[in-house]
Amino acid sequence: ACLAHDREYVESIVLGQASVTMRKRVGFAEAPMEAYVLRSLASLGATIAATRRCLLTGGVWSGALSGGTHHAFAAAGEGFCVFNDCAVAARLAQVEFGVANVLVVDLDVHQGNGTAKIFEGDDSVFTYSAHQAKGYPFSTRCASDVDVDLPDGCDDELYLRLVEPLREMIASRRPGLLVF
Secondary structure: OOOOOOHHHHHHHHOOOOOHHHHHHHOOOOOOHHHHHHHHHHHHHHHHHHHHHHHHHOOOOOOOOOOOOOOOOOOOOEOOEOOOHHHHHHHHHHHHHOOOOEEEEEOOOOOOHHHHHHOOOOOOEEEEEEEEOOOOOOOOOOOOOEEEEEOOOOOHHHHHHHHOHHHHHHHHHOOOEEEO
16 A cells, blocks of 8 residues: 555554544544455455456456545545555556556546546656546546546447547557556
8 A cells, every 4th residue: 555655644544543534534434443444455455466467467457346446645535435546556567567657547437536646747657537527526636647527417429439539548658557
C-alpha cells in the first residue's frame, strides 16, 4: 500500500487506529474496525496478485473483481475506498517489473479523483476517466490526464462515441501495463 499511499495513513488503517473523522470520510464509521481493515487489505491484495500474475506470466490480462477503489488519495480514503488499488498496481508494475509507461483507464460512473491526484504531474502514469459529469465526487474532483464527462441519460451509442478515442490513445501510448 505504501507504493501509492503515505506510510502514516497506511499504518493508521492497518493498526486499526483510523480516526472517526477518517472513517466517516471513507464511509465506514459504523463498521467494526477489524472487518474494515480485512476488507481493505483483501481487496488490495487481489489487485496486487492479479497484477503480478499478468506481468510474471507475460499474460494479456488478469483481473480482480473487488478493486476499483479510485477515490482513495495518498493520505486519505474517500467514498468507500481505503487504498487505491489501481495506483498501487501501477507503482508495483514500475518498481517490481520496470514498467515505464502505465495507463489507468477508469470507466466507473464516478470520476477517479484519488487516482488523478496520486498521479498528478507524473508522466509515467497516464490517467483516463469517463464518468457522469454531474456525479460524485462533488467537492474533491481532481483532473485526470483525460476526463470524459458523460451527460445524464447517456445511451450506449453516445457512450461508445465518447470513449472511442481511448482506442487510439492505447495504440499511441503503448503502455507496458493497462490498469482497468
